[in-house]
Amino acid sequence: MNLSDFKESIQQGAMPKGISVFLQALWLEKSGDWDGAHGLIDSLAGQDAAYLHAFLHRREGDLSNAAYWYRRAGKPIASGSLEEEWELQVIYFLAD
Structure with missing residues (x-):
């Protein structure tokens, strides 16, 4: 699976089977279910x-809570768009 396939699954409304909990959360968030993702x-x-x-x-x-979690993750606070960060995270967790 790649980023394009993952995005397509969201458009089709069918979460791929067997994906990690991290990808499940990103799928839910992009589908409008922030609470479910969280x-x-x-x-x-x-x-x-x-x-x-x-x-x-x-x-x-x-943003203050986000900054706390970036520190916990050992990552710099994201400065790009939310869409860019979402895509980077999908790619990151697909490679995992």
């Missing part, structure tokens, strides 16, 4: 979960 990763530990958590709070507009 619920999947809210209690997960580790830098990858913190990285996605940061993006979700940035999307929400809670």
Whole structure:
């Protein structure tokens, strides 16, 4: 699966089977279910979960909370568009 396939699955409204919890959360977020996405990763530990958590709070507009999660992830605060960051995260988690 690649970024294009992942985006197509969102347009079709059919989450791919067997994808990681991180990709599930990104799929839900892009489909308009921020709460569902956040619920999947809210209690997960580790830098990858913190990285996605940061993006979700940035999307929400809670930039101070997002900054906290970027620090936990060991990543710089994203400066590109939300769409660019979403795509970078999809690519990152597809390669995982």
